[in-house]
Amino acid sequence: xxxxxxxxxxxxxxxxxAVNLAxxxxxxxxxxxxxxxxxxxxxxxxxxxxxxxxxxxxxPVPEVDNARCDGCGRCSEACxxxxxxxxxxxxxxxxxxxxxxxACIAACPxxxxxxxxxxxxVVARGRAGRIDFVQGKxxxxxxxxxxxxxxxxxxxxxxxxxLLDAPPGTSCPVVAAVKDCNFCLLVTEPxxxxxNDLRLAVGMVRELGIPFAVVINRSTLGDLRVERYCRHxxxxxLLKIPFNKKYAATYARxxxxxxxxxxxxxxxxxxxxxIERLVARHAGIAGN
Amino acid sequence: xxxxxxxxxxxxxxxxxxVAALAALAEDKVLADCDVDAAxxxxxxxxxxxxxNEFYGSNKAVIDVRICxxxxxxxxxxxxxxxxxxRVNPVFCEGCGACKLACxxxxxxxxxxxxxxWYISDTPYGPLVHAQLGIxxxxxxxxxxxxxxxxxxxxxxxxxxxxxxxxxxxIGCPVISxxxxxxxxxxxxxxxxxxxxxxxxxxxxxxxxxxPVTVCINKYDLAPEKTREIEDYCHNAAITIAGKIPFDIxxxxxxxxxxxxxxxxxxxxxxxxxxLWDSLQVHLExxxxxxx
Numbered sequence: 001x002x003x004x005x006x007x008x009x010x011x012x013x014x015x016x017x018a019v020n021l022a023x024x025x026x027x028x029x030x031x032x033x034x035x036x037x038x039x040x041x042x043x044x045x046x047x048x049x050x051x052x053x054x055x056x057x058x059x060p061v062p063e064v065d066n067a068r069c070d071g072c073g074r075c076s077e078a079c080x081x082x083x084x085x086x087x088x089x090x091x092x093x094x095x096x097x098x099x100x101x102x103a104c105i106a107a108c109p110x111x112x113x114x115x116x117x118x119x120x121x122v123v124a125r126g127r128a129g130r131i132d133f134v135q136g137k138x139x140x141x142x143x144x145x146x147x148x149x150x151x152x153x154x155x156x157x158x159x160x161x162x163l164l165d166a167p168p169g170t171s172c173p174v175v176a177a178v179k180d181c182n183f184c185l186l187v188t189e190p191x192x193x194x195x196n197d198l199r200l201a202v203g204m205v206r207e208l209g210i211p212f213a214v215v216i217n218r219s220t221l222g223d224l225r226v227e228r229y230c231r232h233x234x235x236x237x238l239l240k241i242p243f244n245k246k247y248a249a250t251y252a253r254x255x256x257x258x259x260x261x262x263x264x265x266x267x268x269x270x271x272x273x274x275i276e277r278l279v280a281r282h283a284g285i286a287g288n
Numbered sequence: 289x290x291x292x293x294x295x296x297x298x299x300x301x302x303x304x305x306x307v308a309a310l311a312a313l314a315e316d317k318v319l320a321d322c323d324v325d326a327a328x329x330x331x332x333x334x335x336x337x338x339x340x341n342e343f344y345g346s347n348k349a350v351i352d353v354r355i356c357x358x359x360x361x362x363x364x365x366x367x368x369x370x371x372x373x374x375r376v377n378p379v380f381c382e383g384c385g386a387c388k389l390a391c392x393x394x395x396x397x398x399x400x401x402x403x404x405x406w407y408i409s410d411t412p413y414g415p416l417v418h419a420q421l422g423i424x425x426x427x428x429x430x431x432x433x434x435x436x437x438x439x440x441x442x443x444x445x446x447x448x449x450x451x452x453x454x455x456x457x458x459i460g461c462p463v464i465s466x467x468x469x470x471x472x473x474x475x476x477x478x479x480x481x482x483x484x485x486x487x488x489x490x491x492x493x494x495x496x497x498x499x500p501v502t503v504c505i506n507k508y509d510l511a512p513e514k515t516r517e518i519e520d521y522c523h524n525a526a527i528t529i530a531g532k533i534p535f536d537i538x539x540x541x542x543x544x545x546x547x548x549x550x551x552x553x554x555x556x557x558x559x560x561x562x563x564l565w566d567s568l569q570v571h572l573e574x575x576x577x578x579x580x
Contacts, residue, residue: 008326009300009326009328010296010298010299010300010326010457010458011298011299011301011457012300015482037458039457039458039460039463039489040297040298040457040458040459040482040485040486040490042298042481042482042486045481045482045485046481078385080346080347080382080383080384080385081384099382099384100367101367101368101382101384101385101386102365102367102384102386103384103385103386103389106365106386106389106390107389138460140459140489140492140493140496141464141493141496142460143429143460143464143465144460144461145460145461167458168299168300168326168457168458169325169326169456169457169458170325170326170421170424171325171424171425171426171428172424172425172426172428174424175379175380175424179380191540191543191544192328192331192543192546193304193331193543196326196328196331197326197328200325200326200423203424204423204424207379207423207424208379208424221540222540222543222544223544248510248511249510249511251480251482252478252479252480252481252510252511252514253480253481253511253514254480254481254482
C-alpha cells in the first residue's frame with residue numbers, strides 16, 4: 001500500500017509523521033520510505049540510512065544537428081516552454097527551460113533534432129535497519145522537481161507499506177508525489193496558516209480522488225478552528241501530537257519520537273490501523 | 289528601489305510571520321507574497337482587495353471525441369500519463385502539445401487554462417500584491433514572475449523605496465523565479481538538523497544566482513547547540529547573521545489573532561524582530577552604496 005504524507009503548509013511535521021510511522025511498523029511489516037521532497041529531502045537526517053546505490057536522474061533535452069537543420073523554426077513554434085529559439089537561421093536550445101516532452105523532435109521535418117540525457121538530480125537507495133529507503137534530490141539551480149519525484153516513485157517495491165514523504169504546497173510537485181497513492185495523510189497545525197493551507201490540500205486530494213485523513217501536530221499551540229473544520233467536513237483526525245519543548249528538542253537533534261519516547265509507538269501503530277480501515281472502506285465504496 | 293526577499297529552504301521556519309512583523313515596521317514599501325500555492329501573508333495583513341485578476345497558466349489539451357478516430361498516437365507520445373481512454377486529465381497535462389502534433393485526425397486543440405488569480409490589495413501596512421494558484425495547477429514560476437512585476441510597478445507608482453517579498457519554501461521553480469535579481473535575500477532558518485540541512489541548499493541556490501544573503505535564526509533558544517552550529521557554518525562561509533529570534537508564545541498568539549507580531553507584542557521575539565529590521569536596514573543601505 002502507498003501512503004503519502006503531505007501538508008499544504010511547510011514545516012507542519014510531514015517528515016516527523018513519516019519517519020515515526022515507518023519506525024513503529026518496521027518490525028511488523030515490510031516498510032519502504034520514499035522521500036519525494038526532492039528540493040529539500042530531510043527524512044535521511046532522522047533515519048540515517050546507509051546508501052548502497054545512487055543513480056543520476058536525467059531529462060531528455062533536444063540536441064541540434066546543424067548539418068541537417070535548415071532553421072525553419074517549427075521546433076520553437078512547437079515548444080510550449082520556450083526552450084528553443086531560432087536566431088540567424090540557427091536553433092539555440094535552453095535546456096534549463098525544457099520539460100523533456102519531445103514535441104520539438106516530433107515537429108522537426110528534417111530529423112535534425114535528437115534527444116540527449118541531461119542530468120537534473122539524483123536518486124539514492126539504501127537501508128535504515130529494516131526500512132528500505134529511497135530519496136531524490138534535484139541539483140541546485142534546477143527548477144523542475146516532478147521528473148525526479150517520478151524517478152523516486154519508480155523505486156517503489158509494492159509490498160507492505162510504502163510511505164511517501166511529499167513536498168509542501170498543492171501544485172505540480174505535490175501532485176506528482178501524491179498521484180496514484182492509496183491514501184494521503186495531511187499533517188497540519190492548529191493556526192490560521194495551518195487551516196488555510198489544509199483547505200487547499202484537501203481540495204487537491206479530493207481532485208485526485210484519494211482517501212485522506214488529518215494529523216494535527218503541535219495541537220496545543222493554537223486554537224480549535226482546524227478541528228472544527230475537520231468535523232464540519234467529515235474528515236477524520238487520526239492523531240494529535242501536543243507541543244512539548246522536549247519533543248521539539250528531540251526533533252532538533254535529528255532524533256525520533258518513538259525512539260526517545262517509546263510511549264508514542266502505540267499511537268503510530270494505531271494510526272496505521274486506522275489508515276488500513278479507511279483504505280478498506282474506500283475500496284468497498286469504490287467497489288459498489 | 290530595492291527588493292528584500294524572505295526565503296527559508298525548509299518550510300515552516302517562520303517566513304510569513306517575520307515578513308508581517310517587518311511590514312509593520314518598515315515605511316514606504318510594497319508587499320508581495322510569492323508563495324503562490326500556499327499563500328498566507330494576507331491572513332496577517334487583512335487586505336482589502338482592490339483588483340482581482342485572472343492568471344492563465346499553460347494550455348491544456350482537449351480531445352474532440354467526434355473527430356477522434358481512436359488511433360492511440362496521443363497515448364504513445366504523452367510523457368505525463370495525462371491521457372486515458374482518449375480523455376485528457378488536465379491535472380496531469382503539462383500543455384506541451386506533443387499529442388496535438390501526433391494526432392493525424394486533428395482532434396486535439398490546446399485550450400487556455402485559468403490557473404489562478406492575482407490580487408492588488410490595500411492593507412494597514414501598505415499595498416500588497418498576492419495570488420492564489422488554483423489547486424493542483426502548474427506554472428507557479430510564471431505566476432511568481434507576474435506578482436513580482438506588479439509589485440515593482442506599484443512601487444514605482446507609489447514612489448516606494450522597498451519591496452518586501454514573502455517567498456516560497458524549497459529551492460525549485462517558484463523559488464528560482466522569486467530569487468532572480470533581488471537586492472537581498474533574508475534566509476530564515478531554525479536550529480534543527482533539517483533547518484540546517486535545508487539552509488545549506490538554499491544558500492547554494494542564492495550563490496548560484498549571485499544574490500546577496502543574510503541569515504536569521506528563528507526560535508534559536510530551542511536548541512542552543514544547533515544554533516551554534518549554524519552560526520559557525522555561516523561564519524566560515526562569510527555569511528552574516530542579521531538576527532536571532534527566541535521562542536516566544538506571543539508569536540503563536542499573534543498568529544492565532546491574525547496580527548503582525550510587532551503590532552501586538554513588546555515581548556522578546558518582537559524586540560528581536562525590531563533588532564533584525566535595524567540590521568537589515570544597514571545591510572540594504574550598504575548594498576545601495578555599493579551600487580552607486
